[in-house]
Amino acid sequence: MKNTIKVERAKKDMTQQNLADLVGVSRQTINSLEKGRYVPSTILALKISDVFETSVNEIFTLEKED
Amino acid sequence: MKNNNVYLKLIPHYYRKWIYLLFLLPVTFLILKETEIINMMEHSSKALFSVLFFLPLMLVVFTAEKVEDERIEKIRMQAFGITCLFAFTYLLIMKIFDLLSTNENLENITANELVLQMIIFYLINKFIMLRKG
Numbered sequence: 001m002k003n004t005i006k007v008e009r010a011k012k013d014m015t016q017q018n019l020a021d022l023v024g025v026s027r028q029t030i031n032s033l034e035k036g037r038y039v040p041s042t043i044l045a046l047k048i049s050d051v052f053e054t055s056v057n058e059i060f061t062l063e064k065e066d
Numbered sequence: 067m068k069n070n071n072v073y074l075k076l077i078p079h080y081y082r083k084w085i086y087l088l089f090l091l092p093v094t095f096l097i098l099k100e101t102e103i104i105n106m107m108e109h110s111s112k113a114l115f116s117v118l119f120f121l122p123l124m125l126v127v128f129t130a131e132k133v134e135d136e137r138i139e140k141i142r143m144q145a146f147g148i149t150c151l152f153a154f155t156y157l158l159i160m161k162i163f164d165l166l167s168t169n170e171n172l173e174n175i176t177a178n179e180l181v182l183q184m185i186i187f188y189l190i191n192k193f194i195m196l197r198k199g
Contacts, residue, residue, distance in 0.1 A: 020133075025136070026132070026135055026137070029135050029137040032137060037198075
C-alpha cells in the first residue's frame, strides 16, 4: 500500500513530529508510514485523513500486490 | 471509534530510570561478595545474584516506551514471537545434541540460563526492529 502522507504534510507545512503529536503516535511511526514500511490500523488512517481534511482513499491507495 | 485491541499492561515509561538504577543491586552484591563483606555459600549467592539480576531485566522488558503506539506494540509482539521460536529451537537443538553426545558430563541448560538468554535475545531483537522501523 502506498500513501501520500509526505506530500500532504508538505502542503500543510507540517513536520513529522507535528503530525505525530496530532495523531498520538511517535515520530518514528510517521517516518515508517511515509517510507511504506508500516501499514497503519484503520483508526490511525482515519486520524491522519482527519488531520489532512481529506478522505482515507486519497491518502492511502492499494497497489497491485496488495 | 473505540479501539478494542487488547494490549499488554505495561509499567509506565516514567519508572524506567528507577529500573535502570536497580541494576546497581547485582553489581553492589558482586562487589560486596568479592571484598568478602558478605559471606555466603556459593549456591545461595548464585541464587541471590540471579534474583537481583533478573528483576530489573524483567522490569525493562515490561516497561512502556516513551510514546507507546500501535507500531511499537506490533514490534513488541513480533519480538516476543521470535523469542519463543528461538527458545523452542534452542531447546530442541540442545536435546538432540544431548542425545547424540556420548559425553556424560554434559550439563543440561537450566531454566535460569534459558530465561536469561530469552530476555537478552528479546531485547536485542526489539532494539534492531525499532531501529529498522
